[in-house]
Amino acid sequence: MSINPHLGQPVCDVCGGEPAGDATFRSVLSLLIAWQVSTRMGNFCRDCGVAVHREMTKFTMVAGWWGFAVLGALVVILMNASAAARLERMPSPTERPGRPLVPGPPISRSPALIVPLLFLTLILVFCCGIPDF
Numbered sequence: 783m784s785i786n787p788h789l790g791q792p793v794c795d796v797c798g799g800e801p802a803g804d805a806t807f808r809s810v811l812s813l814l815i816a817w818q819v820s821t822r823m824g825n826f827c828r829d830c831g832v833a834v835h836r837e838m839t840k841f842t843m844v845a846g847w848w849g850f851a852v853l854g855a856l857v858v859i860l861m862n863a864s865a866a867a868r869l870e871r872m873p874s875p876t877e878r879p880g881r882p883l884v885p886g887p888p889i890s891r892s893p894a895l896i897v898p899l900l901f902l903t904l905i906l907v908f909c910c911g912i913p914d915f
């Protein structure tokens with residue numbers, strides 16, 4: 783965790799920008815009965831926090847549905863969204879000594895969104911059958 787020595791305020795662990803807030807983001811890899819949770823915690827400025835949120839949530843959206851940890855994947859996606867929402871309320875840093883992370887496209891426009899939608903469709907077809915049109 784980085785602190786500005788002059789002001790005592792937290793600075794971004796990635797780029798050194800201010801303001802920054804502490805946040806924890808997780809990703810889930812689930813395969814049959816095994817799963818792995820990865821955690822990244824620290825102080826993030828708005829831009830770096832959004833980038834970490836998108837990266838870890840997109841990974842979970844692709845890799846979190848293939849085992850018993852599917853509910854864990856849902857919880858992680860909601861927890862990541864909550865942490866990112868807190869960081870998004872902060873202003874973007876005006877000055878930063880380092881290079882910020884590139885946020886990339888929003889999750890709503892990411893190809894990773896196809897995987898959970900396909901997964902949900904398969905569950906509905908399995909449970910309800912193929913609808914007659």
Ligand SMILES: [Zn+2]
Pocket residue numbers: 794795796797798799826827828829830831882883
């Ligand atoms: Zn940053």
